Every structure is written in C-alpha cells, then in structure tokens.
Amino acid sequence: DIQMTQTPSSLSASVGDRVTIACRTSQNVDIYVNWYQQRPGEVPKLLVHSASSLFSEVPSRVSGSGSGTDFTLTISSLQPEDSATYYCQQSYTKPTFGQGTKVEI
Amino acid sequence: EVHLLESGGDLAQPGGSLRLSCVTSGFTFSEYAMSWVRQAPGKGLEFVASVFGSGDDTEYADSVKGRFTISKDHSKNTLNLQMNSLRAEDTAAYYCARWLGPQSVYAYWGQGTLVTVSS
Numbered sequence: 001d002i003q004m005t006q007t008p009s010s011l012s013a014s015v016g017d018r019v020t021i022a023c024r025t026s027q028n029v030d031i032y033v034n035w036y037q038q039r040p041g042e043v044p045k046l047l048v049h050s051a052s053s054l055f056s057e058v059p060s061r062v063s064g065s066g067s068g069t070d071f072t073l074t075i076s077s078l079q080p081e082d083s084a085t086y087y088c089q090q091s092y093t094k095p096t097f098g099q100g101t102k103v104e105i
Numbered sequence: 106e107v108h109l110l111e112s113g114g115d116l117a118q119p120g121g122s123l124r125l126s127c128v129t130s131g132f133t134f135s136e137y138a139m140s141w142v143r144q145a146p147g148k149g150l151e152f153v154a155s156v157f158g159s160g161d162d163t164e165y166a167d168s169v170k171g172r173f174t175i176s177k178d179h180s181k182n183t184l185n186l187q188m189n190s191l192r193a194e195d196t197a198a199y200y201c202a203r204w205l206g207p208q209s210v211y212a213y214w215g216q217g218t219l220v221t222v223s224s
Contacts, residue, residue: 001167034210036150043200043217044142044150049210087150091208094164095140095152 002026002090006098013105017078021101023071023088032092033071035064038100039084047086048073080105107131107213109201114218117191121222127184127201127215134182135159138204140211141175141186143197143220153199154186155209169195191222 003026013019023033031051036044046055048064051071061076075082083105088098113125125141141153153173155164160177174187184201198217205212 032208036211038150043214044211045214046205046210046212049205049212050208055205055212089150089209089211091210094166095155095209097150097152100149 002029002093002096004088004090004096004098006086006088006101008101009099010102010104013078013103015078015080015105019075019078019082019103021073021086021088021103023066023073023098025069025071025090025092028068029090029092031067032090033064033066034089034091035073036087036089037082037084038087039081044087049091075103078103078105107203109203109213109215111199111201111215111218114199114220116221116223118224119192119222121191122187122189123191123220125186125188125199125201125218125220127186129182129184129201129203132203134177135179138207138209139177139184140202140204140209141184141199142202142211142214143195143199144217145194145197148197151197152209156184188220191220193222196220196222 035048038044085100108130138157140155154175156175172190201215202211203213
C-alpha cells in the first residue's frame with residue numbers, strides 16, 4: 001500500500017495567517033491526491049481533488065498543488081471556521097489517508 | 106441533492122457479526138462506486154471497502170479482507186457492509202461515501218454509524 005506522510009501533525013496559527021500543510025506519498029501517484037477537512041464532531045468534507053481542483057462551494061482561500069510524490073494544501077487567509085483536522089488521501093491505487101494535521105486558531 | 110444515511114451500528118461481541126446499511130438518494134445509484142471508510146475513536150480515517158458501479162467488482166483493506174463483505178442492493182438504492190469475525194480493533198464510526206467520478210474521491214459522506222466491539 002502507498003504510505004501518506006503529512007506534516008506537520010499539528011499547528012497553531014492566527015486569523016489571517018497563511019497556512020500550508022504538506023503531504024508526501026511513498027511512490028508516484030501522479031495528481032491523484034485529495035484533501036478533506038473534518039471539524040470537531042463533524043463528518044469529513046472534500047476540499048480539493050486531483051491535487052488542485054476545488055470541490056463545489058469550497059472557498060477560494062483554499063488551494064492545492066503538487067504532483068508525483070509531494071503535495072500541499074494552502075489556506076491563504078485563515079478564518080475561525082478553518083479550525084479542523086485536515087487529511088490527504090491518494091486515489092491512485094487502493095486508497096490510503098495521511099494521519100491528519102490539526103489546525104488550531 | 107445527494108443523501109446518505111447509515112444504520113446498523115451497535116455493540117457486538119468479539120467474533121460476532123453486524124450488518125451496516127447506507128440508504129442513498131439524489132443520484133443514480135448504479136452509476137457510482139461507493140466505499141465504507143471508518144474512524145476509530147480519536148484516530149484518523151481508514152479505507153475499509155469499495156464496490157464499483159454495478160456491484161460486480163469490490164476492493165478491501167487488508168485488515169478486513171475475508172471478514173467483511175461490501176455489496177449494493179440496487180432495488181433499494183442501499184449500500185451494505187456485512188461484518189463477520191469482529192475484533193476490538195474494528196471499533197469505529199463507519200461512514201459510507203460516494204465517489205465523485207472514476208477515482209476514489211469521496212465527495213459525499215453519510216453521518217456515520219458507530220460500531221463497538223467489546224465483551
């Protein structure tokens with residue numbers, strides 16, 4: 001199975017900050033990485049698919065980039081509602097998830 | 106609008122069985138692959154199983170292969186997960202999720218159903 005390594009595992013930032021979360025895969029997955037947000041007590045929500053395509057109704061301050069083995073999720077101006085855990089996931093082969101990055105504001 | 110509603114979660118004994126269901130609406134059930142994804146208490150997300158379109162093809166996590174069976178009931182637009190030989194490590198919230206397209210991108214999620222395996 002493809003391993004997903006997210007960094008950092010947690011971070012603390014302020015409203016308005018630019019935040020970047022990294023995800024590295026153990027082998028080349030082309031662009032097939034997706035990002036999810038899970039707020040406390042809520043169901044995961046798809047943010048970005050295929051490395052950089054924003055899902056519907058996701059605010060434009062969220063963006064994704066990368067290909068091959070290195071990917072990033074960026075929130076350009078952090079808002080209070082962005083307090084959540086973020087997961088990357090590869091859909092190149094049998095799905096695997098990163099361990100999550102907890103973002104505190 | 107896509108709706109997914111899971112049921113069937115319960116307390117089960119180690120070695121026991123449970124059957125989870127996910128009733129769907131708002132899309133053509135036969136046209137989309139679907140998956141079960143679980144989350145142990147305080148832990149991250151873990152892929153469990155997928156079934157593709159018509160239901161003829163399936164895929165499982167190594168941790169559940171041979172114990173769990175995923176299936177589609179097209180007459181009821183329902184996704185099922187038969188869970189046998191349950192272990193303590195199967196304790197988790199189980200979510201059904203619909204794919205966005207041909208890749209395992211989980212675009213829509215149910216609210217989840219809790220499975221607890223304990224004696």
